[in-house]
Structure formats: structure tokens, C-alpha cells
Amino acid sequence: MVANARTPSSRDALHDAAFRPMEAPGRWFWPVALGLAGIVAVAFGAYVYQVIEGLWVAGYNDKAFYGIYEANLVAFIGVSYGGALVSAVLRLTNARWRAPITRMAEAVALVSLVVGGAFAIIHLGRPERIWRLIVDPQASSPIVWDLIAISTYLLATAIFLYLPLIPDLATTRDRLPARAPRLVRAFYRLVALGWTGTPEQRRLLNRSVGAIAILIIPLAVSVHSVLAWAFSMTSRAGWHSSIFGPYFVVGALYSGVALVVIVVAAFRKAYRLERYISLDHFVSLARIMAVLAAVYLYFTFSEMLTAGYVRTREEAPIVAVMLEGAYAPAFWGFVVLGIFVPIMLSVLSATRSVRYLVLAAALAVVGMWLKRMLITLPTATAPLIGDVWGTVQLTWVAIVITVGATAAIPLGLMLIFRFMPILAVDEMTELLPGSAPAVGGEAR
Amino acid sequence: MPRHVPPIRSIVGGTAVAVMLLGLALASPVVASDPPAELTFIAERRAEGGWMLRATLTQGGAVQSQQTVEFLQAVDFFGPRWIPLGNATTDTSGVASRLYSPTSNGVQRLVARHAALQSAPVEITVVGAVPAIPREPADLPIVRAWALPIGAAVLVGVWLMLAAILLSAVIGISRSARRKARDNRLGDTIGQSISEQA
Amino acid sequence: MADTPVPSPTKAPSVEEGSARLHLSRRQALMALAGAGSALSAGPLLGALVSGRTGRADRGLLANGAEAEGARRWAMVIDLRRCDGCKKCTEACQTKHYLPPEQEWIKVYTLRDRTGVEFNVPRLCMHCEDAPCVRVCPVAATFVNRDGLVLVDQEKCIGCRLCMAACPYEARYFNWTEPTIRPPLPTIPTPEFPAPQQRGTVGKCVLCVHNIGHGELPYCVVACNMDAIYIGDLDADVATNGTETVRLSTFLSQNNAIRLKEELNTKPRVWYIPGHGEDLGW
Numbered sequence: 001m002v003a004n005a006r007t008p009s010s011r012d013a014l015h016d017a018a019f020r021p022m023e024a025p026g027r028w029f030w031p032v033a034l035g036l037a038g039i040v041a042v043a044f045g046a047y048v049y050q051v052i053e054g055l056w057v058a059g060y061n062d063k064a065f066y067g068i069y070e071a072n073l074v075a076f077i078g079v080s081y082g083g084a085l086v087s088a089v090l091r092l093t094n095a096r097w098r099a100p101i102t103r104m105a106e107a108v109a110l111v112s113l114v115v116g117g118a119f120a121i122i123h124l125g126r127p128e129r130i131w132r133l134i135v136d137p138q139a140s141s142p143i144v145w146d147l148i149a150i151s152t153y154l155l156a157t158a159i160f161l162y163l164p165l166i167p168d169l170a171t172t173r174d175r176l177p178a179r180a181p182r183l184v185r186a187f188y189r190l191v192a193l194g195w196t197g198t199p200e201q202r203r204l205l206n207r208s209v210g211a212i213a214i215l216i217i218p219l220a221v222s223v224h225s226v227l228a229w230a231f232s233m234t235s236r237a238g239w240h241s242s243i244f245g246p247y248f249v250v251g252a253l254y255s256g257v258a259l260v261v262i263v264v265a266a267f268r269k270a271y272r273l274e275r276y277i278s279l280d281h282f283v284s285l286a287r288i289m290a291v292l293a294a295v296y297l298y299f300t301f302s303e304m305l306t307a308g309y310v311r312t313r314e315e316a317p318i319v320a321v322m323l324e325g326a327y328a329p330a331f332w333g334f335v336v337l338g339i340f341v342p343i344m345l346s347v348l349s350a351t352r353s354v355r356y357l358v359l360a361a362a363l364a365v366v367g368m369w370l371k372r373m374l375i376t377l378p379t380a381t382a383p384l385i386g387d388v389w390g391t392v393q394l395t396w397v398a399i400v401i402t403v404g405a406t407a408a409i410p411l412g413l414m415l416i417f418r419f420m421p422i423l424a425v426d427e428m429t430e431l432l433p434g435s436a437p438a439v440g441g442e443a444r
Numbered sequence: 445m446p447r448h449v450p451p452i453r454s455i456v457g458g459t460a461v462a463v464m465l466l467g468l469a470l471a472s473p474v475v476a477s478d479p480p481a482e483l484t485f486i487a488e489r490r491a492e493g494g495w496m497l498r499a500t501l502t503q504g505g506a507v508q509s510q511q512t513v514e515f516l517q518a519v520d521f522f523g524p525r526w527i528p529l530g531n532a533t534t535d536t537s538g539v540a541s542r543l544y545s546p547t548s549n550g551v552q553r554l555v556a557r558h559a560a561l562q563s564a565p566v567e568i569t570v571v572g573a574v575p576a577i578p579r580e581p582a583d584l585p586i587v588r589a590w591a592l593p594i595g596a597a598v599l600v601g602v603w604l605m606l607a608a609i610l611l612s613a614v615i616g617i618s619r620s621a622r623r624k625a626r627d628n629r630l631g632d633t634i635g636q637s638i639s640e641q642a
Numbered sequence: 643m644a645d646t647p648v649p650s651p652t653k654a655p656s657v658e659e660g661s662a663r664l665h666l667s668r669r670q671a672l673m674a675l676a677g678a679g680s681a682l683s684a685g686p687l688l689g690a691l692v693s694g695r696t697g698r699a700d701r702g703l704l705a706n707g708a709e710a711e712g713a714r715r716w717a718m719v720i721d722l723r724r725c726d727g728c729k730k731c732t733e734a735c736q737t738k739h740y741l742p743p744e745q746e747w748i749k750v751y752t753l754r755d756r757t758g759v760e761f762n763v764p765r766l767c768m769h770c771e772d773a774p775c776v777r778v779c780p781v782a783a784t785f786v787n788r789d790g791l792v793l794v795d796q797e798k799c800i801g802c803r804l805c806m807a808a809c810p811y812e813a814r815y816f817n818w819t820e821p822t823i824r825p826p827l828p829t830i831p832t833p834e835f836p837a838p839q840q841r842g843t844v845g846k847c848v849l850c851v852h853n854i855g856h857g858e859l860p861y862c863v864v865a866c867n868m869d870a871i872y873i874g875d876l877d878a879d880v881a882t883n884g885t886e887t888v889r890l891s892t893f894l895s896q897n898n899a900i901r902l903k904e905e906l907n908t909k910p911r912v913w914y915i916p917g918h919g920e921d922l923g924w
Contacts, residue, residue, distance in 0.1 A: 054841045055801070056818035062744060065806045065816060125801015125816065125842025132781040132798060139592050143780035143802055152602060159610050166617065193614060194621025201620045208613035215605060233778060234808040235906050384812045385765055385902075386751045521880050522859050522873070525887040547879040547891055576891030577876050579715065579771065580909060 013275070014428065018168075018421035019175060020271045021414075028270070029414065036411035043404020046397045047122060055125055058398045063390025066380040068398045069123035071372040074227055074248065076116030076405060077150070078372070079365065080157075081249075081256030083109020084220040085288070087160065088213040097284060099431045100276045103168075103424040104267060104413075105260045106161040111412035112259065113157060115405050117150055122401060142230040149223045156216045162191075163209050167426035170195035224248045231375070237314035238307070238379035247299045251368055254292035258342075258364035261285050263413060265358045267422060276423060282357045286346035289364060293346075297339045300371075317387075318378050327378055330370055338367015479504020483513070485556040485563035487544070494545040495568060497529070499556035500538050507538025511558055515542055518553040518565065529554070547576040713788045715876035716849055716911060717890065719899060720764055721883075723917030724870035727752055727762035734865035735847070740823045740837045745815040747847035748862050761918040764871070766862070767792060767813040767847035768902070768910030775805035775814065784844070785833075790911070791849050793833040799843035806844065810903050811910075814846045849873075859884055868922070876911075 021029075050057050060067060086105035090098040098105075121127045137144040173188035195201060228248035231239040241247075261282060268277045308319040322331050345351045345360035381390035481503040488496045497515050501508040515529040532540035546552060549570050556563040582588065729750050741747065748766040755761065769792050776784050776792060783798035784805050806814045817839050824838040831837055835852040839845050850860035854873065863871045863884055874881025874890040881890040893899070899913040 054817070054819035060816075060818055062806075062815050062818075065803045123802070125803070126799060126840070127801075129781070129798070129800045132800060136781055136798075138780055138782040139595070140777050141780035141804065142778060143804055147780075148599060152599070152606070155603075155606055159606060163610075163613055166613075193617045194625070195617055196621060196624060198620060198624055201617050204613055204616040204620065208609050208616075211609050212606075215602075215609070219602070230804065231807070234804075235774065235810050236807060239807070380807075384810060385763070386753055519878065519880050519887070520857075521875065521878065521882060521887070522854075522857050522884075525880075525882055527880050527887050527889050529889065547889075548877055575877065576879055577717075577894075579876075582772070 011429070014423070014425060015171065015175070015421075017271070017273055017276060018423035018425045019172070020273075021267075021417035021422050022172070022419070025418075026270070033411060033414050036407045036414075039407040040404050040411060043401045043407075046400040046404070050122075050397050050401075051127065055123075057395060058401075059393035059395040061390065061393075063383075063388070064377070064381045064392045066376050067392055068373065068376075068394070068402060069119055070380075071369070071376045072402055072405065073116060073119035073123065074224075074372045074375075075255065075369045076112055076119060076409075077227060078116075078224065078248070078252035078368065079255045079259040080109045080112040080116060081220060081224070081252040082258070082260035083107075083157065083160075083256070084216055085253055085257055086260055086285075088216050088220075091209075091213045092217075095284075096431045097281060099428045100273070100423055101260065101264050101281060101285075102164070102427060103420070103422060104264050106157070107413055107416050108260055108263050108409070109256075110154075110157050110161055111409050111416065113150070113154055115408045115412070117154070118405065120146065120150070142226060142233045145226040146230060149219070149226045153216075153219045153223045156212060156219050160209075160212050160216050163205060163212060164424060164427060165420055166191070166193055166195050166205065167197065168421045168424065170197075171425055172421065221249055224252045231379075236379050236384075237312070237382065238318040238375070241303060241306075243299060243303055247296075247303070250292060250295050250299060251371065254289060254296050255365055255368035257285055257289045257292060258361040258368070261289065261361035262358055262365065263410075265354055265361075266410070267413070267417075271422060273423065276428070279352070279354055282354050283352060286357045286360060289361065290343045290346040293339050293343050293364065297335070300335070314382075314384075318382055321378050321382075322374065327374055331374055334367050334371050334374065337363050338371065342367070479506075481508070481558075481561055483556055483558055483561050483563040485554070485566055487554055487566045487568050489568070490543075493572075494543055495570075497532075497542045497544050497554065497556070499532070499534075499540045499558075499563060501534050501540070501558055502538055507534070507536070509534050509536045509538055511538075511540070513540035513556050513558045515544065515554060515556050518555065526555075546570040546573045549573050713790070714878070715790050716769065716854065717874045717876050717881070718766065718849070718912045719872040719874060719881055719890070719893065719915065720912065721870045721872070721897075721915045721917065721921070722761055722763060723915060723919060723921040724868040725750070725762040725764060725917075726868055726919055726922050728867065730865045730867060731764055731862035731871060734861040738861045739835075740821070740825050740839075741845075742821060742823055745817075745845060747813075747815070747845070755918070759918045763914065764862070765811060765813065765902070766912060767849070768811055768908065768912045769849055771909035771911065772907065774808040774810070774906075774908060778804045778808045780804070787833075787851070789851070791851050792846075793848055793851065794836065794844050794846060795833045796831060796836050796840045796843040796845070799840070801842040801844070803844065810906050810908065814844050816844055817841050 016023075058067070058069065083105045086098055087102045087109075091102075121130060124130065133144065133147050137147070169188055170192040173185070173192045176185055176188065225245040225248065228244040232241055232244035234240060264277060264285075265282070268274060304319060304323065307315040308323065311319065321327050342360040342364045345356050345363075351357070351360075377392055381392060383389055481501065483499055483501050485497070485499045488498065490496055499513045499515070501511050501513060511534045512531055513534060514531045516526040517529055519525055519527055529544055530542050532542040534540040540556070544554075546568075549572070552568050552570055553565045554568065555565045727750055731748050732746050732750060735741070735748050736743065736746065739747065748764050750762050750764045752760055752762050769790065771790065773784075773786065773792050776786055779785075780802060781798050781800055783795045783800070785793060785795065787793055801816070803816060806812075806816060818841075820841040821839050829835070829837055831839065834848060834855075836845055836848070850858075850862075853860055859882075860871075860873055863873050866883070869883040869885050872881040872883045872888070872893075876890065879890050881888050881893060894913055894915075897915040899915050901910045901913055903910075
């Protein structure tokens, strides 16, 4: 039950809510932030140890040359896709209900993209030489395509976050207390670009945001496609599959929307935004999640069926180990807990509550991380000559770094909303000026 | 008959003759192998391609037939080595011939051998030989030629578009803000002068 | 902000704003989609079919197949009728190149064929003419030298291990830690003789390019007691195992030589004469 955003009192309430992380975050904020920062610091220390000692400390060996870091790279960049979907696609389809959650979705996209990109460096044996990728790249390498795609998408995501933020930065500028430092005031004056909300400015902004919303979709598709192609441009059974591009994109969308659900639920609770983000938002997101889960299941089925039916000499062991062998518990666990249960929780009316939908989303995120491990490990350890499989080790270094990256995302989000309002105030005022937010387009 | 005693002279003489005859018999094989064996070798370029290697084996002028002759090529490959090119048997005229299709170009040194006998080397210059295992050319030449330029052009286009979107928004909004501020100041000035006159 | 006219939810967006957005969106959309859709295809265009041959990875090897002046086209032949699995080749290679025990640049597999017979297969880097490892290296650290040998410049390698993923023969090894076995005297490692190796880079058989360049046989060829390993030149059409010398092409065809994973079209330069140790006399 959202009050009319037009009246001064409701507008003030909206602004108060949107700026709560900046102005009155609550006593829990700094302890949690410092705790997360501590975890990230420990992870960084583990990484330094890894650089000095070599990658063996992360559990790698010649018969298991790819593992958790590569799975994390795909997973963490994958969860950044929620932003592209919620913000860009929902904008282009005129789904007004997206308004209260676009800011969080875009922020999640940016933060998780940066953290995911870090894994591209973490998995290298000589990370100090990445400058060579810029100075002397070889265009035929999928890793060069990765660099190009990720950096382009990063720029586009940053622009896509910034442009609709301009009106809100103007509001922030206006809301700055008198005792705010001059530098801060100058900063917000700079980035707000003198926005005053004139029709001309609004026209310019809408045009630009519309353009970037269109442009960011193929860019987003390209990022996860080239990430997938780093695997499928090899002849290894289990990786050399033409479905990999679309497979990874759909997987990223699924896990991305799921992460948006979790982040929105968490910040809604933490900053008391229940007034603006209702159960209907979660239901809509969960429905999208369910559809994506079904598509992902379809792709997985197609993969397993194609490989398992023909069972070439190279592919047969991978299928066997996945469906009935050492990785079978993980695989079927993923299918049940990572696909079916989230779908059930998302569509059943009995589980139509924020708690269950967040559970569904959590299962989806963890399940998709597990699935990326299932994509990476069997093929990386499968023998190409003879029949001796490699063995994977999960070491403390790898675990600590993964946990650190997981902690870096909420930390990054908490810090980001100290600089910008957590709700897209201007968009909400534009899109939802009167009655309750239109969910699924009912109230127009 | 006391006079029929064999004379010692005849015994010695007979032994000497026998020894000489024996020695002569023993010595004859040596004398019989005295004529030297010769192996001559020529290589003729064939009009239809390849070379005909001909080795003639004679001994003391007499041709030797049904003898195996092997042909070899001298190479410097991790030291001097011989590549066997194949064998041939000498026919009734003592000639062993073999067709040789070289698989690499350049100057080649060939010899013929029979047992311990090696002919004088023959040098041939091979041109236009078809390599036995040729290097396969790279495929998809058009794609190779155009992939990178097209990709780079697309990439530059995308970055220009991103820059255009960002800059047009930033510049447009700031400019509009400045114009509005100027208009406001102008409006204030006019309003002020009006109220002053009023 | 209260003065700004805000469309009510029941009315469609104002014609001016709506059509302005739509009108410009269409134009922008065409531009954006045309270019951005190509951002999608930039990936595949950029290189699925551009092999290392046209990149700098292709030093000395001309893309049109012409022969560089004075270059050789090295090849190896391994006679499986003679291999007894003694691993002296591995031992020699590891000793001479100061390799850790788990890095077997030439590795002898004991395989069992369909009839249940065990046989030994020494596998080394195939130095493929169309090497997938060269194609995927992001910094061109893996390159082809003028004689067609695939080498690794450990100064450039960033340790991404994509080449290890791409190699179908699992012929590449990674230095997961700082090498403990080092040459006795300080040596400057080169791609031709990477000793000591660098932590965090890839290493593999170099076909003893440091030897064969000046007429010395590779260490594995010398070490093999059974004379099962031959080194050859496809251009001069000759091969030798140190003892016997053969015309390479006839040797291969007469003995039905095959290459591993021929269907992958990597054009490897190592041939195998099929066998189960028939010539071992056991």
C-alpha cells in the first residue's frame, strides 16, 4: 500500500526511505560492513599467499587444470545478469513494477561483475603479466574476447547505472546537510550535471537511457557467450558443444534474477523498505526465475540427451560420471534442489511469501554455482589418453577466496548505497505517481 | 736283377713336380679372382618425371647377372647418413635399374652398392618434385582475411555508440541546465527592473 | 518537482513523450541493434576460424603454406612394435631438461587395446601444423617457430592454461609451484630451452630444438634402447633413429603409420607405427 507519491508527505516518505542507507543506516551497518571487510581482507591475504606459492595451493594439478576459480568466474559474472534483465528488459517491455528494484538490480550487476572479473585474474599463474593482454593480444583467443566483452559490458553497465541516477544525484545534492564537506557537495554538483527536471532534460535522458537499454542487451549476451566459448573453443568432451553460448546466458539470467531477489529482500528488511517493495515484486521476479529455470533445465536435458544418446568414445565417460557416477549426487541434487524446488516454490500459492521465495532464490544461486562446478570439473579431470582420471582437491585457499568474493558483493552494495539512493526515486515518481505500484501491468 | 733299384733323383724330382703342381692348383683360384669387379652407376632424368637409376656390375669385363644392387642417397641428417632408395637385381646384361621418384628438390648425391662395392657417387639436381607429405594450406582464407577487420570495426562502433550515448546525455543535460540558469537569471533581471520601475 | 506534470497511471504516457521516445528509440534501436548485434558476432567473427597462423603466433610459418628459406619440417615416428615401456626416454628428457617428476614431456602410456593386449605408447607434443594451443593463447606466448615447432615463451605466459584445455593430447604441463630442480649453473631460459622454468607458466616438449638445430639428436631418440623413436624431416623426406635411416614417406606408408586423434584435424607431426611390441622378441 504505497501512498500517493505526488503528495508532499508521501514524497518525503519516499525520499526518506530511499536515502536511509545514506543518512540513517542503523547500528548494524558498520559492524556488518567491517565484518565483511575483514573476510575480504583475509581472502586477499590468501590470494597473496597463492601468488607467492603458486597455484598448487588452490588444489590444482596437471590432471585437474581447471576447477573452482574458473567455475567462480562463470558464476559470479553470471549473477550479474539480473541487472540487465530487471533494468533493461523490463524497461523495454514497460513493466512499471520494476521501478523500486531497478537501482538495486543495477548495483548488483555492477558489483558482481567487478567481483567476477577478479576471478579472471585470480585463476592466472602470472597475474602480473595481464598488461600483455592489452599491449599484445592475440585476436584469435577466447580470453581476449572475454577481456573485450567484459570491459565493454562493464562500461555499458556503469553508464546504465549512472544515467537514470542523474535525477537522484540531483536530489542527493539538494538533500545534502549544511555541514557536508565542500568536496562532497562539489562532487554531487558535478555528477548531477545541473539536473533540474525540465522537459528538455527529461527528453534527453529518456532517449539516452532507452538507447543504452537496447545496447546493453546484446552486450550482456555477448559477455556470457564469450565466457562459454572459452570452454567450447576446445575439443574436450563436455565443453565442445554448440549449445554452450545460449546455455551460459540462460544460466546467468537465472542465477542473476535469483540474486536480485535475495539482495532486494535483504535490503528491504535492513532498510525497512516494505512500503515500496511488496510481495508482488517478489512474486513477479520469482515467476521470471521459474521460467528461466525451466529453460535452463531444457538446455541441460538437451546437452545430456545429445551426448548420452550417441555416446562417442570421448563423451561417454563424461555422461556416465555425471548421470550415474561420482558427480551424480551433485548433478541430480542440482536438478532437484536447484531447478525443481525453486520452480515449485515460485509458482505454488502455498509458498507465496517472501521467505519462501528468497529460499527459492538461494537454492537457485547455490545450485547454479554447483552446476558451474559440474561443467568445469568432470571435463577438466577426464583423461584424453588412457583412462586415469585426475583428482580435484578443495583447499583452504580456494575456499577462503571464494567466501571472500561472496562477502565482497554485499559489502560492495552496502558501500554503494552510501553514495546513491537505494530506490530510484525519480523513476518511481515518474512511473508510479498515483496508486499502488502496478505489478505485472494490472493497474495501468 | 740287382740293377732295378729306383734312383733317389727320380723320387725327389717326382715330389718336386708334385709339389709344384699342387702349388699351382692351390694358387689358381687366386689367379682366377684377379680381374676386378666394377660397379658403374648412372642416373637418367626421365621425360615423364622421375629418374631411372642404372647400375652395371661387371667383373673383369664379364657382366654379372642375378646380383642384388642397392641404391642409396647420401644425406647430412644428424651426421652423414644413407637413405636406402630400394634394391634391384642385375639382368642378363648386368644392369640393375630402378625408378626413383624424388620427393624433395635440390641437389642429391646417389650411389649404388653391391656387397662391399660402392659405385662412384652421382649428383642429380631435382626440380619440381612433388613432396610425399605436403604441408596442407590453411583453410577458410576469406574468413581469415576478414574476421579481424570486421570484428575490430564492430567493436570500435560499439564503443563509439557507448561514448555517444554517454556524452550526448551528459553534455545535453549540463548545457540545458546552464541555459535554464541563464534564462532564470535573465528573467530575474527583467523582473527586477520591472519591479523597480513599478 | 511538485510542479512537474506527472502522467497519471490510468492514462497512457503523454503522446509527446511517448512518441518522442518511440520515434527516437526506433532510430536509435536500428543503429544500436545493428552495431550491438554485431557485438555479439564480434566474438565468433573475431576468431573461431582465425588460427594462430595469421597472428604473431605464426612467426616464420607463412600462412599460405610456402616454405620459409632453409626451414625444416620436423616430424617424429614412434615404432610401437619396438616400445617396451621402459621409460628411458622420459628419464632422459626429465634429467636433461631439469623437469620435476610429474612433468613428463614425453610420457609413456600403457594402454590396453580391444583384444586385451597391453601396449606402450610414448606421447610427446605433436607440434601440430594446425595447433589448437597456438590459436587460443591470449598473449601469443605459445608460438610456431620457423621450423614448425610449437614453443612456449615463458616470459610472456600469463598462466591461463587455455592451451592445456585446448590440447587434445594432454601434452602440456603447468608449473604449479616454483621449480626445485634447477640447472647447476645459472642459465638464461629461452623458449628453446626453458630451464629453469617459471612458476605459473606452461611447459612442454620442445622436440629438443636446442639440439636438432645443430645436428644433435633429441634426448629421447638417443635414450631409447629399442631404437623405437625416429626423428625426421618431411621436406627432405628422411628419418633416423640414430642407427637406421629411412625414407620417411615410404617408411610411414609401408608400415601403415597413423597419427593420434586424426579426426580432430590438428595435423600432428608425430606418427605411430601400430604394434604391441611385436619386435621385442618376448
